Amino acid sequence: MSQLGHYTEAIIIGILFGLIARIWMLRTDYRQYPTYPHGYIIHLSLGLIAAALGAVAVPALLEKDFTAVTFLTVAAQQFRDVRNMEREMLLNLDEMELVPRGKSYIEGIAMVFEGRNYLTIFTSLLTSLAAVLFKSWWSGSIVGIIVLLLIRFIKSGQVIREIADVSEGEIRIEGPNLYVDDIYIMNIGLDDNKKHILENALGVVLKPKNASGRVTLGNMGQRQAIIHNVSTILGVYRDTGEPALLPLAKRDLKDGRLGIFLLPQDRNIKEVFEVINLTPVLEGAVRQPTQAQN
Structure with a gap:
């Protein structure tokens, strides 16, 4: 298989595992956020973008196309803006609650959504890197599964x-x-x-x-x-x-x-x-x- 073929394979498997990671970390529970289906659409779309950025970064850097780092920096700024958007929306919704969440809880929720986009990038990046280094999609899949298990541990905090x-x-x-x-x-x-x-x-x-x-x-x-x-x-x-x-x-x-x-x-x-x-x-x-x- 040509080098371009390896890169394409690595990008596809990286995006796939990055999106799986974002879906795994996304759920609507008693907090009723994100809303369904529109909140899901927004966060899954952002997850797909994050997964694509992480997957493409590895081949780009290996080909010495250092503009990929610039794209990651821009993405980080966009995710911070998403955090601000989530905070403002939840603060507005909180005024309608009989028992409010409180600003600290809202800040924690907004922080989690920003952080999970970074975890999506991290998953797709490592999966793509493994697929490129070992030149096989199954190597990337093994690394992707390991990262998903690590995410399961990371995303559960203290109670x-x-x-x-x-x-x-x-x-x-x-x-x-x-x-x-x-x-x-x-x-x-x-x-x-x-x-x-x-x-x-x-x-x-x-x-x-x-x-x-x-x-x-x-x-x-x-x-x-x-x-x-x-x-x-x-x-x-x-x-x-x-x-x-x-x-x-x-x-x-x-x-x-x-x-x-x-x-x-x-x-x-x-x-x-x-x-x-x-x-x-x-x-x-x-x-x-x-x-x-x-």
Whole structure:
């Protein structure tokens, strides 16, 4: 086979595995983003472009066509612009939520979509490189499969159960004060709101496993992400104009425990525990004070 034929084969197999990687990393879940089908079309189109750039880069560089590096630089700028676009759109959508995601959660989602385009380029580039070096499409396929397995590991970050123990807390109202166990949540003035809370509320306490988890749970964005996930998956017993029925999370300043006041429509405490345990730890909320050098 001619050198041009090898390059064509490498480009095709690189684009194929890059697109497979992007499809693998793309899904619509409880966050309802990306939307289906139009959000899928946008992100798959960007994935195809990223895969093509990564696959073409190897033959171009081997032929000393260094303009390929310029194209990769332009692509990086475009993906940063996509991140900004996703952030702005999600911030606008967040204004319509009964329980908002919060800016930290939105920034994390936007960051993930940018990063996954880079992973697509990385997959197609390594697959194409292997196909060119070993001059066979099956060598590129083997490398592509290995990279896909690595991506599966990379794309799964920490979840709450890795940094905290989740347990049920008692909802108490003493006078106008609402507590989850002994953690103060907020002031409730109207008797009607107190009645709704006592009938429908659930309390959850998160006990951090170490100092790093304590600081991470103290992040306001992380708390809002937990509340949003529970409210989205299990529903929320509130409507607009009812600030007293807004789920909240407050911290015990002595030991760092996090008390969460929830109003799920599905009052199944086991499902609440599962949702909280599987809530992702936001990259912007992670703190590692126990690993700081003295």
